[in-house]
Amino acid sequence: MLTESSILFNKEISPSYRHMRLSASEGFVREAAPGRFVMLRVEGTTDPLLRRPFAIFDADASSGGAVFEILYRVVGKATAILSAKKEGDVLDVLGPLGKGFDLAVPAAEHVLVGGGVGLAPLYALAKELRAASSTVRLFAGGRGRDDIVRAEAFASLGVECHVATEDGSIGERGLVTQPLTRHLESQGAKATIYACGPEGMLRAVAKIAARHALPCQVSLESRMACGVGVCLGCVVGGRRAAPQTPDFRCVCSEGPVFDANEIDWGSA
Template sequence: MQFTAMILSNAEVSPGYWRMRMTAPPEFASAAPGQFVMVRVNGAIDPLLRRPFGVFDVGTHTPAHSGAVAQPYLEMLYRVVGKGTAMLSELHETDLLDVLGPLGKGFDMGDPDEEKLIVGGGVGLAPLYLLARELVKKSPVRLFAGGRTRDDILCITEFERLGVECYTATEDGSLGECGLVTEALLRRLDALQGRATIYACGPHGMLNAVAGIAADRGIPCQVSLEGYMACGVGACLGCVAPGHRHSAETPDFRCVCTEGPVFESGELKWRD
């Protein structure tokens, strides 16, 4: 659905990373973890295209003044990387945005009688919070958050408040372990008793590594891809990713915005 959202808050939560809350229609309460929105950052021609953002959280906001009516909201995390996101960071409370969503296919919650292992980095944590919020209702959940520096580790306190056990790793050692977050994931898998499912979102290199680990150990793994999108509804085909049977002779592409952004890792072609 397309709607006009009013910004309720827009704050920098770490250098270069922002968290925005905005009003949403009542139907947004049923948004699935892993779905996303397409946001037009202003009404001008430039920038022309909407920007895709994962849904970080949904809920109900009650204004402070007396007699106020509760208002559904959605939240998104974003990183300032270009003109569009720089414009977003300059917006303030009561500014308006044109939003399309929720879009795409979200995560499958899987079997409740198994451990859930969530792996994310940077703004890849955006769709994983709502996922964790749902998973903890029925399953033990562990989060493995990685980044180059401590500035790339976002919203850990929010995950901990859900009851999620959190592990952090940074490449420079400024927070948590020094190294890659996949190393902590491997240790947990070595100690695992019983079944588990892995959920991941983040840089392609991290997803490639996580998918390889899951394949080697025969563990179900769902990944959320961060594709470049122009429309969000499958019309432009600008966000396609190679499927596992893809080759030059037999092309096999998956449309990230409509068939994803969440895929079983075995559906996709990864680097060797």
């Protein structure tokens, strides 16, 4: 679906992090399952030439018109342009795209692990799981306080939040995998894990899940150009049963969410 969406707000929520709400159609909101993403053209010119992918943080048609939201970190040219957009500006939006989280995996508890802006696709997931009265726990990590964005939005859904930062400026000092491991070791109940964040964090979470024999879904944020499976710029290695068979996964069209066991973490 290719649409033009008006910006309803675009506000700084932490140094370098912004929260943007855009208008949408009801059809877009219906299609915006947790974990899916949009490709945004940030300027009407050829610079930057390529659209940029962003997870759908939230999508809602329940009050006052259909909208969707993204959380983004300003890291380069396109996100800097995006950060200067004002209410009323219009963006060209392609989406919702990709395959989101599988919510049908039974679990006594749903454990969400987000690193920095990797929290973005987890909010819509938490919202849907909480709407079904599921127990949801969030482990949010980052370098420092500024990277723990919108944790209060998760808390207001009734999600228990555990925060870890490398500099100890908020929450426990250290990596988010520390409280995650402690939690999984302390409770006997079976959890399903859903994670999004930097590759190193995802690799570590996949390893922890495998050690505890827990299902784990990861949302990958490989760099991508087309978003629809044509350019194959975003492929990562998969783990096919037969070791000598080449196996590649196209993150935009087969993902961005994968079962962690499908990914060859040496190549991701």
